[in-house]
Every structure is written in structure tokens, then in C-alpha cells.
Amino acid sequence: MEKYQKIEKIGEGSYGIVFKAQNRTTSEIVALKRIRLDNEDEGVPCTAIREISLLKELKHPNIIALNDVLHTEKKLTLVFEYMDSDLKKFMDICGGDLDTFTIKHLLYQLLCGVEYVHKNKILHRDLKPQNLLISKKGELKITDFGLARTSSVPVSSYSHEVVTLWYRAPDILMGSRKYSEDIDMWSVGCVFGEMVTARPMFPGTSVADELLRIFKVLGTPIDETILKSLDTKNPSNYESSLSPHLDIASVG
Structure with missing residues (x-):
């Protein structure tokens, strides 16, 4: 860590702490994502391994750049290019008043980044304003690939415990474990x-509430669509998360 001088803490989560720092040699400003290695038996978290392996391969103007990886016995530090803010903070600062040009500019960059990720057969699985970083120049870069996975690797099913609730597609909310790039597009x-309306589209408080909010805006899916989406072999995967009082047929 002697290579970098910490300036200030800019974020913290279950994964660890993020610092703004400066390269002592080049004076370059970077972001240090320090990951806790509390459990000696488990070693490096699988989310960190996944993020490192994917970002070493992904090189695109709208994908955050991983510059270096520092590993000691007790700490793992990922060195990223520094970005000034994220989309959530940017929208809060603007008070939700984003002009049409800014919205188009940011959306275009997001779509370019997502297209590149999908062309490389990767699903991000956690796209949300907090994971979209923004520079003072108006550059947008996708970050946090801890939940991402390669879609080209054959698996019988994916986990449905992905994507922050407000940005989670209906089929995942209903227990589907077989999905593709469409979950990122949702x-x-x-x-x-959210950029257009200055508020989250579906700010649900639970899986059932999230589904209700979606159905009230978009209507309910037809029976055939529901059957294709549900994990019919293991209905317990989604039944337990739905309210016993949720009457899908009455929503619309």
C-alpha cells in the first residue's frame, strides 16, 4: 500500500471500504477498494475473484478500468481508475432535474457499456444508479461486477438472488432461474x-410489493408467459417470497 497515499474514504459496504487515493510515483488519482479477509478459512471472497477475472478481460470506455490488484495476508485491494461520483449521487445533486441532452448522453453510454458486456457473453446482474460511475466530464462507466457471470458457461440454472430489488425483472421476482441478457435490459x-421521472420506477418494499407495483403500471402477464418464467420444478423457490394475500388476477 506504500505505492498509494489515501486521501479520503468515499464509500463503505459489506465488501469493505473504498478510498480516494493518489499514486505516490505518478500522482494519478485512483480509487482503492479494500476488501476484508476476515475469515481465514474462506480466503478471498468469490465475488472479488469474479470481479477481478472479468475486469481483467473487459476493456471499454464505459466499463470501469481495474489498474492493479494488491494482495496481502489480511487485505485485498483493487485499484480502479477514479470517478467523481455515481449516477445516484448525481441525480440527488441535480434534484432530479436532468435535461433531455444529459439523459440521452448518459443513457447512450450505459447502452454502449451493456452491449459490450453482453457481446462478451457476460451478464452484469446488478445494474443500478449506484453502480454507474460518472466523471466531471460526463463520462459514465459501469462498475461492480461482483455478481456478474459468464453466460457462455453451461449451467442448469442461475441464482434468482441477483439485482437490487427495485431493478429486478419480474421473471426473477417470480423465481425464474433461467434468464439471459434481458434481466440487464430491464x-x-x-x-x-428514474432519470426521466426523478424517482425510482418501482420502489417496492418486498418481492410481493415489487410485483404489485410493476403489474399496476404494465399490467399482468398472460398465463403462458407466467408458466414459462416460473421455476415449476421447484415452486418453493418463489412461493415463500410471495404474500399469501397476493391475488395476481386482481391487479391491473
């Missing part, structure tokens, strides 16, 4: 709507 649509 999240993109939610982010776009």
Missing part, C-alpha cells in the same frame, strides 16, 4: 425511467 429501463 434494469437499464428502470434506470432510464
Whole structure:
């Protein structure tokens, strides 16, 4: 860590702490994502391994750049290019008053980044304003690939515990474990709507509430669509998360 001088803490989460720092040699400003290695038996978290492996391969103007990885016995630090803010903070600062040009400019960059990710057969699985970083120049870059996975690797099913609730597609909310790039595109649509309306599109408080909010705006899916989406072999995967009082047929 002697290579970098910490300036200030800019974020903290279950993964660890993020610092703004400066390269002592080049004076370059970077972001240090320090990941806690509390459990000696488990070693490096799988989310960190996944993020490192993917970002070493992904090189695009709208994808955050991983510059270096520093590993000691007790700490793992990822060195990223520094970005001034994220879309959530940017929208809060603007008071939700984003002009049409800014919205189009940011959405275009988001779509370019997502297209590149999908062309490389990767699903991000956690697109939300907090994971979209913005520079003072108006550059947007996708970050946090801890939940991402390669879609080209054959698996019987994916986890449905992905994507922050407000940006989660209906089929995942209903227990589907078989999905593709469409789950990222749903999240993109939610982010776009939030930029336009200055509020989250579907701010649900639970899985059942999230579904109700979506159905009230978009209507209910037809029976055939529901059957294709549900994990019919393991209905317990989604039944337990739905309210016993949720009458889908009455919503619309």
C-alpha cells in the first residue's frame, strides 16, 4: 500500500471500504477498494475473484478500468481508475432535474457499456444508479461486477438472488432461474425511467410489493408467459417470497 497515499474514504459496504487515493510515483488519482479477509478459512471472497477475472478481460470506455490488484495476508485491494461520483449521487445533486441532452448522453453510454458486456457473453446482474460511475466530464462507466457471470458457461440454472430489488425483472421476482441478457435490459429501463421521472420506477418494499407495483403500471402477464418464467420444478423457490394475500388476477 506504500505505492498509494489515501486521501479520503468515499464509500463503505459489506465488501469493505473504498478510498480516494493518489499514486505516490505518478500522482494519478485512483480509487482503492479494500476488501476484508476476515475469515481465514474462506480466503478471498468469490465475488472479488469474479470481479477481478472479468475486469481483467473487459476493456471499454464505459466499463470501469481495474489498474492493479494488491494482495496481502489480511487485505485485498483493487485499484480502479477514479470517478467523481455515481449516477445516484448525481441525480440527488441535480434534484432530479436532468435535461433531455444529459439523459440521452448518459443513457447512450450505459447502452454502449451493456452491449459490450453482453457481446462478451457476460451478464452484469446488478445494474443500478449506484453502480454507474460518472466523471466531471460526463463520462459514465459501469462498475461492480461482483455478481456478474459468464453466460457462455453451461449451467442448469442461475441464482434468482441477483439485482437490487427495485431493478429486478419480474421473471426473477417470480423465481425464474433461467434468464439471459434481458434481466440487464430491464434494469437499464428502470434506470432510464428514474432519470426521466426523478424517482425510482418501482420502489417496492418486498418481492410481493415489487410485483404489485410493476403489474399496476404494465399490467399482468398472460398465463403462458407466467408458466414459462416460473421455476415449476421447484415452486418453493418463489412461493415463500410471495404474500399469501397476493391475488395476481386482481391487479391491473
